[in-house]
Amino acid sequence: xxxxxxxxxxxxxxxxxxxxxxxxxxxxxxxxxxxxxxxxxxxxxxxxxxxxxxxxxxxxxxxxxxxxxxxxxxxxxxxxxxxxxxxxxxxxxxxxxxxxxxxxxxxxxxxxxxxxxxxxxxxxxxxxxxxxxxxxxxxxxxxxxxxxxxxxxxxxxxxxxxxxxxxxxxxxxxxxxxxxxxxxxxxxxxxxxxxxxxxxxxxxxxxxxxxxxxxxxxxxxxxxxxxxxxxxxxxxxxxxxxxxxxxxxxxxxxxxxxxxxxxxxxxxxxxxxxxxxxxxxxxxxxxxxxxxxxxxxxxxxxxxxxxxxxxxxxxxxxxxxxxxxxxxxxxxxxxxxxxxxxxxxxxxxxxxxxxxxxxxxxxxxxxxxxxxxxxxxxxxxxxxxxxxxxxxxxxxxxxxxxxxxxxxxxxxxxxxxxxxxxxxxxxxxxxxxxxxxxxxxxxxxxxxxxxxxxxxxxxxxxxxxxxxxxxxxxxxxxxxxxxxxxxxxxxxxxxxxxxxxxxxxxxxxxxxxxxxxxxxxxxxxxxxxxxxxxxxxxxxxxxxxxxxxxxxxxxxxxxxxxxxxxxxxxxxxxxxxxxxxxxxx
Amino acid sequence: xxxxxxxxxxxxxxxxxxxxxxxxxxxxxxxxxxxxxxxxxxxxxxxxxxxxxxxxxxxxxxxxxxxxxxxxxxxxxxxxxxxxxxxxxxxxxxxxxxxxxxxxxxxxxxxxxxxxxx
Numbered sequence: 058x059x060x061x062x063x064x065x066x067x068x069x070x071x072x073x074x075x076x077x078x079x080x081x082x083x084x085x086x087x088x089x090x091x092x093x094x095x096x097x098x099x100x101x102x103x104x105x106x107x108x109x110x111x112x113x114x115x116x117x118x119x120x121x122x123x124x125x126x127x128x129x130x131x132x133x134x135x136x137x138x139x140x141x142x143x144x145x146x147x148x149x150x151x152x153x154x155x156x157x158x159x160x161x162x163x164x165x166x167x168x169x170x171x172x173x174x175x176x177x178x179x180x181x182x183x184x185x186x187x188x189x190x191x192x193x194x195x196x197x198x199x200x201x202x203x204x205x206x207x208x209x210x211x212x213x214x215x216x217x218x219x220x221x222x223x224x225x226x227x228x229x230x231x232x233x234x235x236x237x238x239x240x241x242x243x244x245x246x247x248x249x250x251x252x253x254x255x256x257x258x259x260x261x262x263x264x265x266x267x268x269x270x271x272x273x274x275x276x277x278x279x280x281x282x283x284x285x286x287x288x289x290x291x292x293x294x295x296x297x298x299x300x301x302x303x304x305x306x307x308x309x310x311x312x313x314x315x316x317x318x319x320x321x322x323x324x325x326x327x328x329x330x331x332x333x334x335x336x337x338x339x340x341x342x343x344x345x346x347x348x349x350x351x352x353x354x355x356x357x358x359x360x361x362x363x364x365x366x367x368x369x370x371x372x373x374x375x376x377x378x379x380x381x382x383x384x385x386x387x388x389x390x391x392x393x394x395x396x397x398x399x400x401x402x403x404x405x406x407x408x409x410x411x412x413x414x415x416x417x418x419x420x421x422x423x424x425x426x427x428x429x430x431x432x433x434x435x436x437x438x439x440x441x442x443x444x445x446x447x448x449x450x451x452x453x454x455x456x457x458x459x460x461x462x463x464x465x466x467x468x469x470x471x472x473x474x475x476x477x478x479x480x481x482x483x484x485x486x487x488x489x490x491x492x493x494x495x496x497x498x499x500x501x502x503x504x505x506x507x508x509x510x511x512x513x514x515x516x517x518x519x520x521x522x523x524x525x526x527x528x529x530x531x532x533x534x535x536x537x538x539x540x541x542x543x544x545x546x547x548x549x550x551x552x553x554x555x556x557x558x559x560x561x562x563x564x565x566x567x568x569x570x571x572x573x574x575x576x577x578x579x580x581x582x583x584x585x586x587x588x589x590x591x592x593x594x595x596x597x598x599x600x601x602x603x604x605x606x607x608x609x610x611x612x613x614x615x616x617x618x619x620x621x622x623x624x625x626x627x628x629x630x631x632x633x634x635x636x637x638x639x640x641x642x
Numbered sequence: 643x644x645x646x647x648x649x650x651x652x653x654x655x656x657x658x659x660x661x662x663x664x665x666x667x668x669x670x671x672x673x674x675x676x677x678x679x680x681x682x683x684x685x686x687x688x689x690x691x692x693x694x695x696x697x698x699x700x701x702x703x704x705x706x707x708x709x710x711x712x713x714x715x716x717x718x719x720x721x722x723x724x725x726x727x728x729x730x731x732x733x734x735x736x737x738x739x740x741x742x743x744x745x746x747x748x749x750x751x752x753x754x755x756x757x758x759x760x
Binding site for chain 1: 685688
């Protein structure tokens with residue numbers, strides 16, 4: 058480093074300055090010394106001493122002169138060197154300042170200007186050019202590179218912005234597709250629209266990456282919807298044939314049971330039971346497949362028949378104990394549904410209780426409707442399975458996808474309950490097992506009591522000795538037309554209606570069918586006017602019915618018992634059928 | 643759909659009426675006269691009620707069967723139940739002295755024919 062060398066140079070210069078003054082002093086001092094020596098020297102030696110002294114002084118003078126000359130020369134050289142050094146130092150400092158300026162001011166300014174969008178040449182021309190060629194080159198290279206980098210950055214930035222915009226748009230479309238379009242499409246497909254309709258109707262994303270999968274998804278979904286709908290329709294149709302066959306078989310079996318006795322009768326009962334179970338299974342599937350029940354009743358069905366009709370459809374019907382004293386009847390339109398529902402619940406109860414235990418069914422009439430309790434003494438259901446059962450019977454979930462394996466019965470219960478507004482609740486049974494409480498709302502009940510009460514006294518006053526059991530089935534038949542016409546007769550209305558109902562006949566006794574009534578109905582109403590003579594006859598003879606009807610009954614009984622080999626004329630039998638029960642009423 | 647729109651008849655199957663039995667315990671003859679011994683009570687099976695009401699006057703088994711529109715075997719089982727509970731009594735027909743005292747079959751058939759023609 059040159060910086061520490063400076064003091065040395067300065068010191069030597071000072072020394073050189075002081076030495077130039079030293080030399081004359083030395084000469085004077087030596088001259089004085091020589092003079093003193095010459096003066097002090099003895100006389101004899103004076104010339105020798107003087108000569109020696111002069112010679113010596115001359116030598117000293119010569120040495121001094123030489124030395125001073127050399128010294129001056131060296132001084133001059135030093136001065137020139139110092140000047141050079143100063144110049145170099147200045148140069149170096151200028152250079153440093155330039156570099157400093159370049160690094161601290163120019164380069165940032167260039168970078169800034171270039172980022173601001175100024176062209177490379179413009180930037181270079183606007184700035185002071187550094188004197189150093191290396192720096193100039195460096196500046197040039199730097200400017201070019203920075204300009205290039207700035208350009209690339211700008212490109213990258215614009216690319217990034219574009220990407221971001223695209224991404225944002227894609228996200229927005231995806232969100233719309235997920236939140237609005239697809240749900241709407243799925244619900245449209247569920248309603249039965251075709252894939253093309255759905256695709257045309259809704260607003261699909263423009264992005265092909267989203268559009269094509271969405272489209273193929275819709276087509277696939279439409280296809281599977283169509284397939285499931287077709288499968289369901291086909292099953293329902295096929296099942297309806299099986300149902301018709303089953304109903305036909307049951308009717309045939311009943312017919313055969315009338316004709317055969319003995320061992321065959323037992324076999325027929327077994328077949329009947331199997332067919333009834335088959336009917337339950339078929340109905341269950343048909344209902345799940347969106348079909349209908351196999352039977353529709355055209356008259357109110359009394360509770361006893363409802364319970365028997367339900368219990369007869371399950372395998373373990375012998376284990377079910379019915380406790381029913383209700384005379385209520387279920388309206389015809391709901392009777393089959395209620396029977397199926399109860400059959401499923403009884404089946405469930407019987408299947409989930411030990412095979413030796415009984416299932417008890419209680420019927421209570423309450424103001425809220427008819428309460429039917431089915432209690433088993435099986436294992437208590439776990440909370441989870443009870444919750445599952447509750448959920449199944451609630452009817453909230455009607456999707457076929459929620460069906461689990463073979464346990465279809467409860468889903469059917471749920472559907473029927475939802476259809477008829479029946480509430481089905483599970484609770485732990487007091488017998489240790491599980492209890493199901495079924496509440497049939499009043500609108501499912503046939504309004505039979507209002508008509509019955511005014512009718513009973515009339516019958517009893519007209520024919521006090523009549524032995525006809527004015528029991529529920531016959532009265533129910535009476536009340537059916539009001540039900541089917543949707544009229545709920547009050548007492549007054551019914552009483553006012555009675556005479557009209559009682560005389561649907563021409564003066565010469567031929568039946569007249571009232572509009573909206575079946576012939577059988579007119580026929581049932583007609584003989585009421587003919588009751589008094591027979592009643593007068595009865596009161597005399599004692600027996601409740603006239604001899605003709607008694608003989609007819611006897612004859613029918615013999616035929617039914619199968620004791621007669623030949624089959625009687627069916628027309629005669631029909632005629633008896635018409636007159637027999639009609640005169641009873 | 644090929645099936646009928648509505649069903650007439652009753653939903654009860656006969657095995658539910660008899661509780662699964664198909665064999666009658668007591669041998670009631672077709673012409674055995676049945677007489678109720680008491681009034682029907684509440685909670686009784688409806689067939690029992692009807693039988694008790696029907697048989698306030700002596701009524702033959704076949705007649706009961708025809709009135710209830712139930713097969714003879716079923717009525718026999720029901721009557722067997724009632725008989726076991728002591729709610730009905732049966733009057734068995736006296737056996738005929740001899741076959742000769744009975745009317746001729748041809749005569750009976752003629753009577754039947756005449757009745758049918760009424």
